[in-house]
Amino acid sequence: MRFAYYPGCSARSTCAELNEATHRVAAGLGLELVQLESATCTGARELRAIDPVGFYTLNVRILGLAEREGLPLMTICNTCTLNVLDAHAAFVDDAELAASINDRLAKEGLGYTGRTRISHFLWVLYEDIGEARLRSLVRRPLTGLTVAAFYGCHITRPPQRYKFVDSRNNVALERLAEILGCRPIDYSGRTECCGFHTAAYDERIAIKLTGQHIQSAKVNGAKTMITPCPLCHTVLDSFQREIEQDMGQKLDMPVLHLPQLVGLALGLSPEELRIDRHMVQFDPRAAIL
Amino acid sequence: MSDLLAPGEARQLGQNERYDTVAARNSRFAAGEMITVRVRRSDAASIAEFRVPYRKWMRVLDALNWIAENQATDLAYRWFCGSKMCGTCAVRMNGREVLACWEAVEPDMTVEPLRNLPVIRDLVVDRAPFERKVAELEPWLERPVAYAGFPEPLTHKQMKNASKALDCIGCMCCYSACPVIGLGDLTDFAGPAPLVQLGQTALDPRNDAAKVSRSLKLTGIFNCVSCYKCEEVCPASIPIVSQVIEPLKARAVALMPEMAKHSNALRSVVAERGYVDPSALVLRVRGLKALSNLPRVLRLLIRGKINPIKTFLQRRTAASDAARQYLSRGDRP
Numbered sequence: 001m002r003f004a005y006y007p008g009c010s011a012r013s014t015c016a017e018l019n020e021a022t023h024r025v026a027a028g029l030g031l032e033l034v035q036l037e038s039a040t041c042t043g044a045r046e047l048r049a050i051d052p053v054g055f056y057t058l059n060v061r062i063l064g065l066a067e068r069e070g071l072p073l074m075t076i077c078n079t080c081t082l083n084v085l086d087a088h089a090a091f092v093d094d095a096e097l098a099a100s101i102n103d104r105l106a107k108e109g110l111g112y113t114g115r116t117r118i119s120h121f122l123w124v125l126y127e128d129i130g131e132a133r134l135r136s137l138v139r140r141p142l143t144g145l146t147v148a149a150f151y152g153c154h155i156t157r158p159p160q161r162y163k164f165v166d167s168r169n170n171v172a173l174e175r176l177a178e179i180l181g182c183r184p185i186d187y188s189g190r191t192e193c194c195g196f197h198t199a200a201y202d203e204r205i206a207i208k209l210t211g212q213h214i215q216s217a218k219v220n221g222a223k224t225m226i227t228p229c230p231l232c233h234t235v236l237d238s239f240q241r242e243i244e245q246d247m248g249q250k251l252d253m254p255v256l257h258l259p260q261l262v263g264l265a266l267g268l269s270p271e272e273l274r275i276d277r278h279m280v281q282f283d284p285r286a287a288i289l
Numbered sequence: 290m291s292d293l294l295a296p297g298e299a300r301q302l303g304q305n306e307r308y309d310t311v312a313a314r315n316s317r318f319a320a321g322e323m324i325t326v327r328v329r330r331s332d333a334a335s336i337a338e339f340r341v342p343y344r345k346w347m348r349v350l351d352a353l354n355w356i357a358e359n360q361a362t363d364l365a366y367r368w369f370c371g372s373k374m375c376g377t378c379a380v381r382m383n384g385r386e387v388l389a390c391w392e393a394v395e396p397d398m399t400v401e402p403l404r405n406l407p408v409i410r411d412l413v414v415d416r417a418p419f420e421r422k423v424a425e426l427e428p429w430l431e432r433p434v435a436y437a438g439f440p441e442p443l444t445h446k447q448m449k450n451a452s453k454a455l456d457c458i459g460c461m462c463c464y465s466a467c468p469v470i471g472l473g474d475l476t477d478f479a480g481p482a483p484l485v486q487l488g489q490t491a492l493d494p495r496n497d498a499a500k501v502s503r504s505l506k507l508t509g510i511f512n513c514v515s516c517y518k519c520e521e522v523c524p525a526s527i528p529i530v531s532q533v534i535e536p537l538k539a540r541a542v543a544l545m546p547e548m549a550k551h552s553n554a555l556r557s558v559v560a561e562r563g564y565v566d567p568s569a570l571v572l573r574v575r576g577l578k579a580l581s582n583l584p585r586v587l588r589l590l591i592r593g594k595i596n597p598i599k600t601f602l603q604r605r606t607a608a609s610d611a612a613r614q615y616l617s618r619g620d621r622p
Contacts, residue, residue: 009565014594038607040615041564045515046552049538054556057615086531104615123299130293155300157517158528162300167521168385169303193468193516200567201551201574205514208472234567238594241585277592 001128003119004066005033006084008077009041010230014238017274018230018257022076022121024273025259028266029129029137033074036065042083045197059087060101064112072117074124076259078229079197081120082154085162088118120155122172122228122258134179139267141181144289145224147261148217149173149184150236151191152229167191173226173258180265187220189213194235203242206235211243214253223287228258237279254282264288315393318343324394326352328364329401330411336399337361349382349400350389353412365411373524376458379403379465380412386462386522403465405480419464422483426504430490433497447494450536454488456525463519463529469512477509481519481529484508488533491540502544510538511549550574560616563608568600 005026011019026033039062041047048055062084066073075081091098092114102111119127125134156167168191174184192213195206214236217225227233237255244251255278256264263273270276270284294302318324322343327336339360341352350368357364368378371390378389381401389400406414445452463481464470470480479487487508491501519529527533542549554573558565571579580586589595603609 010567012564013596013599014567016593038563038611040608040612041559043559044555044565046549046555047559049535050542050549050552051556051616052539054616058559058612061611061615107614108611117296119296119299126294126299126302127296128293130291132292153516153518157521158530159517159521160526163297165301165304171303172299175302193514193518195468195514197515198512198551200555200570202476202512204475205469205472205512208475209468209514238589241588277594279588279592279594 001030002032002034002071003074003124004036004069004071004116006036006039006062006066006073006075006080008075008080008230009044010234011076014234015230015257017277018076018233018259021257021259021263021268021273024268025263025266028263028268029125029134031074031124031128034069034071036062036069039065042080042087044079044083048083048086055083056087056090056097057101057104059084060091060098060112061105061110063088063091063116063118064105064110066116067112068110072119074119074121076121076228076257077231078120078152078154079231081118082162084118088114088116089161120228122155122176125176125262126172131179134176138180138265140265140288142177142261142265142284142288143181145182145284145287146185146222147177147182147256148187148220148222148225149177149190150194150213150217150225150227150232150255152227152232153191153193155228156191173228176258177226177261180261182261185217185220185222187213187216187222189216194232196231196235199235199239203239207239207243207246210235210239211247211251214240214243214251215247215249218251218253222253224254224256224282226256226258226261230257233257240280252280254278254280256282315346317396318347318394320345324352325397326356326394327399328353328356328361328411329399330364331402331408332410341394343394347394348390349380349387349392349394349398350378352394352398353389353400365409365413367413374458376460379460379462379524381465386465388460388462388524391524403461405465405467405470406461414461416461419459419461419480419482422479423486425507426479426483426487427500428486428490428504430493430495431497431500432495433499441495443495450532451489451492453527453532454485454492456527457482457485457489458525459486460524462522462524466518466522468516468518469514476512477507478512479508479510481513481534484510484537485527485529485533488537492533492536498544501540505537505541505544506548508537510534510541511551513538556616559612561609561613562603563606563610563612566600568595568597569603572600 007019040058043055177184195209199206260273323340326339339356369375373391402408402412403414469478
């Protein structure tokens with residue numbers, strides 16, 4: 001199975017370990033990832049509000065690059081996923097917009113016809129690998145590992161669009177954790193917001209919001225949190241020291257990227273998955289029975 | 290046999306009754322079956338529990354009415370139209386903001402007052418903070434030029450976003466669901482409900498730009514974290530983030546670029562590099578203050594979370610060329 005691979009900005013900088021782990025895990029799952037070399041940022045949340053023309057062009061361009069390769073697009077960041085989904089929807093709905101973007105893209109010999117399938121890594125596991133095959137690939141069941149799934153916002157909301165379910169009803173991560181041999185725990189932060197999108201200018205919102213979620217995961221017995229989004233990871237992990245200072249208590253909650261959890265079950269080592277690159281240290285060998 | 294889910298189906302894992310009809314959700318009950326309703330009451334430390342006999346087509350409001358008529362005549366709750374119009378009956382049911390008049394009962398449900406507003410009694414909240422904020426935002430139309438007379442040339446495309454905001458029934462579900470409002474005075478964020486009220490006129494092209502600027506300055510709108518919690522609970526299905534808050538942000542950027550320093554910085558970083566280098570973004574937004582917490586910078590450096598070489602030695606790439614071209618103002622249709 002081949003995918004046009006779009007890691008996004010975070011997995012190329014702050015969360016470079018996610019990019020490395022994804023490549024390793026993809027190889028283990030039999031996925032071939034084709035990097036889109038000239039793909040740009042999808043514009044985070046800001047560009048879509050302040051410069052819709054630029055936002056749609058950059059995102060449709062990414063979809064066009066994948067279409068040129070004749071491949072579905074695989075993302076590993078929630079916000080990137082929603083951005084390309086939004087751009088695709090706008091492109092399909094608004095013929096005038098579509099034509100104007102294609103006019104601009106034509107200058108570099110690119111275009112889009114609306115055919116690229118967009119899939120986050122989490123969805124690829126269910127739609128392209130399948131539960132049975134995934135089970136058969138598990139070399140080291142993660143027995144004894146209690147995990148708190150942190151979905152983030154942008155692959156579960158906005159509601160009623162893109163087939164997202166009521167976000168509280170999400171089970172994809174928990175079900176996956178069970179397939180890999182972990183025990184998912186229930187807690188109040190599952191589908192809450194990490195506050196990343198205002199953090200570049202004011203971290204206090206992210207710190208206050210996320211503290212409650214980590215604490216709830218801890219109280220309910222999680223040994224680690226897992227997230228399909230590097231932006232959530234940045235707040236959960238890289239801000240955790242600041243969160244602890246704000247709450248006046250030690251949390252010490254490790255946070256794994258989703259592909260890292262899959263990788264551990266496939267038998268990859270924590271070093272190969274670059275778990276050592278996280279701010280909160282985690283020794284899977286001690287946590288897994 | 291393959292167990293692969295079809296494209297798009299993984300997003301639907303966990304789908305059950307949401308977006309189904311009251312009828313479909315009610316089909317789980319037999320007539321006369323008892324349902325458990327727990328109500329958070331303001332005069333009792335614990336939650337009051339009631340057993341209510343199920344009636345066909347029963348809504349949360351019907352259960353509250355039954356309790357008020359039969360078991361707790363002093364139960365305080367609000368409702369008026371009973372048909373999703375007046376916006377007075379919103380409560381939290383099993384952790385989710387709903388209109389009592391429009392939500393099917395659950396076999397076991399906890400009903401609580403909305404969050405983020407003072408409780409007057411039981412399920413009745415004080416809407417005054419919302420109303421004060423809305424009044425402050427001057428949510429009306431002021432024409433910069435004299436009214437030219439009827440009919441005014443106004444297309445539905447021009448009114449696309451404002452017309453969505455006009456669907457608001459002022460029920461406060463979004464205000465209760467907003468995590469940033471939940472943080473209280475930490476920010477000056479006005480919250481989704483007041484912004485929707487403002488959007489009704491501020492997104493109307495006939496409105497005076499100076500007045501819209503004055504209002505937007507009071508909204509703290511860039512504190513919205515884009516979590517879509519508000520959209521998720523909106524009984525009127527208003528796309529609050531994408532068709533109200535984001536267009537209002539766009540308006541703020543156009544009228545007062547200084548209000549959107551962060552968004553403009555992100556745009557410039559992408560235009561220069563093709564992607565976001567988080568360190569470059571933070572430095573641009575906060576300046577050298579970003580380095581004031583030196584131990585933290587060092588910690589991030591040790592783990593390789595930040596890479597000054599990459600941040601300061603910007604390379605030209607195919608992506609940066611593309612971003613520069615498509616984000617430049619000159620190349621616009």
